[in-house]
Amino acid sequence: MKVLLTGSTGYIGRRLKRKLLENKEITLRVYVRNKKTLSKDINKNFEIFEGDTFDKEKLKKALTGIDVAYYLIHSLSRDNYKDLDKISAQNFIDIAQQCGVKKVIYLGGLGVKNEQTSEHLLSRIQTGEILSSKKDIQTIWIRAGVIIGSGSTSFEIIRNLTEKLPIMTTPKWVNTKAQPIAVDDVLKYLEQSLYLKEKKNLIIDIGSEQLTYKQMMLLTAKVLKLKRIIIPLPFLSINLSSYWLNLFTPVQFKVAKALIEGLKSEVIIQNNNARKYFPGINPLSYEKAVKKAVKEIKMNQVISRWSDTDNSAKVWDKDHEKEIADAIYVDRKEKEILTVSKVQVYKSFISIGGKDGWFIFDSLWEVRGFIDKLLGGVGLNRGRKNQYSLNIGESLDFWKVVDIKENERLLLYAQMKVPGDAWLEFKIEDNKLIQSAYFYPKGLFGRIYWYSLVPIHYLVFNNMINSIIKKAEKL
Numbered sequence: 001m002k003v004l005l006t007g008s009t010g011y012i013g014r015r016l017k018r019k020l021l022e023n024k025e026i027t028l029r030v031y032v033r034n035k036k037t038l039s040k041d042i043n044k045n046f047e048i049f050e051g052d053t054f055d056k057e058k059l060k061k062a063l064t065g066i067d068v069a070y071y072l073i074h075s076l077s078r079d080n081y082k083d084l085d086k087i088s089a090q091n092f093i094d095i096a097q098q099c100g101v102k103k104v105i106y107l108g109g110l111g112v113k114n115e116q117t118s119e120h121l122l123s124r125i126q127t128g129e130i131l132s133s134k135k136d137i138q139t140i141w142i143r144a145g146v147i148i149g150s151g152s153t154s155f156e157i158i159r160n161l162t163e164k165l166p167i168m169t170t171p172k173w174v175n176t177k178a179q180p181i182a183v184d185d186v187l188k189y190l191e192q193s194l195y196l197k198e199k200k201n202l203i204i205d206i207g208s209e210q211l212t213y214k215q216m217m218l219l220t221a222k223v224l225k226l227k228r229i230i231i232p233l234p235f236l237s238i239n240l241s242s243y244w245l246n247l248f249t250p251v252q253f254k255v256a257k258a259l260i261e262g263l264k265s266e267v268i269i270q271n272n273n274a275r276k277y278f279p280g281i282n283p284l285s286y287e288k289a290v291k292k293a294v295k296e297i298k299m300n301q302v303i304s305r306w307s308d309t310d311n312s313a314k315v316w317d318k319d320h321e322k323e324i325a326d327a328i329y330v331d332r333k334e335k336e337i338l339t340v341s342k343v344q345v346y347k348s349f350i351s352i353g354g355k356d357g358w359f360i361f362d363s364l365w366e367v368r369g370f371i372d373k374l375l376g377g378v379g380l381n382r383g384r385k386n387q388y389s390l391n392i393g394e395s396l397d398f399w400k401v402v403d404i405k406e407n408e409r410l411l412l413y414a415q416m417k418v419p420g421d422a423w424l425e426f427k428i429e430d431n432k433l434i435q436s437a438y439f440y441p442k443g444l445f446g447r448i449y450w451y452s453l454v455p456i457h458y459l460v461f462n463n464m465i466n467s468i469i470k471k472a473e474k475l
Helices: 011-021 056-063 080-099 117-129 153-164 181-197 215-223 237-247 253-262 271-276 286-298 312-317 320-325 342-349 359-374 443-452 452-475
Strands: 001-005 025-033 046-050 070-072 104-107 138-144 167-169 201-205 231-232 329-336 399-405 409-414 422-431 432-441
Touching: 001 011, 011 025, 011 181, 025 056, 046 056, 056 080, 070 080, 080 104, 080 117, 104 117, 104 181, 117 138, 117 286, 138 181, 153 237, 153 253, 153 271, 167 237, 181 422, 201 271, 215 231, 215 286, 215 452, 231 399, 231 432, 237 253, 237 359, 286 443, 312 329, 320 409, 320 422, 342 452, 359 452, 422 443, 443 452
Parallel strands: 001 025, 001 070, 025 046, 070 104, 104 138, 138 201, 167 231
Antiparallel strands: 329 432, 399 409, 409 422, 422 432
């Protein structure tokens, strides 16, 4: 069986790829915007096709010869995501039909169409309807609500709110019902859908027990051994709730707003097809799913995070090397590394940020992250997936890893709110560590921004390169 996996660098896709690679009955092909994000996964076990669902020619090449295709794509981080999702799904199913694909498996969201349904949920439903529109292609439409797992958007929001706020004043949506599901159970449904003998289109709603969001937070507090008080307030607006979520959790404002709007609607199972077609899957309870997620975080075994492909279109459509060469402002520091090895220096600079912070001026980075959150940006709350290793495409606080070469280079692209484009590079060349900050300003304000930060940059960047060397000496 020849299988195409889209969204293979996303939260679900990265985990599903691992499972599919263990399956000896299939030949796997992945379709990815930038193959650099698969750099540590590249091997002889699967094919890689580069492109996106808006490039019909590349999409046709990827779908040619495929029996079953997974559709794990959505554009929530982009402003016009609803229109983009519609175009993407239509392109995909049209070309899948041309290429003779027999089955499409789509992971969407629980929810029904009514006056309360959010734009986000409507877009997910619309995508499912488009993918189910061809008579000669079977579509397995799996619908999940709140996915609980280490690094998932839902779990990160619930965990951050629970850990940071002993007393929570919340909007009335905390009493909305949902049916959460463990990420491992989602993966089981997705993989086993390959072998369904049913030939017609199916909508399969999946989830565990019904809980309100308040109950979820209290159960999370129980697992974390915390005492929490939740006070629902009827007058908190969607915008105010979104700012609240943006400030105390890793998600940025526009994503928080889309999610908050979705919380007005119940996301509960509408059919019994999960039990009917997958009798061997017994979903974990919410509490057990949380315990497993917490354990993975403590053991540093997080396979994927929600932010791995956050804003990926903007990041990967750039020619970073060319734009760095065109940068108007550069702050470069150099330091000889005579007493330590290149390996030690490399290990030192790839472990910056996250829980280890940004050395002596970490408080200034915290202030910058807080300001970024107030402006609706990503802030520092995203942290990093693993404190001691990085992959291309991963998030590091308010940076995105766009290039990494072992014992040689790390290039980060800024995703904070900034009037221009900014990069931070660490490079080992001969017996020197070269640390460079690049900035391409947008307009007059971008130039004012750069010059206003020159004194702070002098302190921060000098301390950073010296601290990286000192840290390397201790490794």
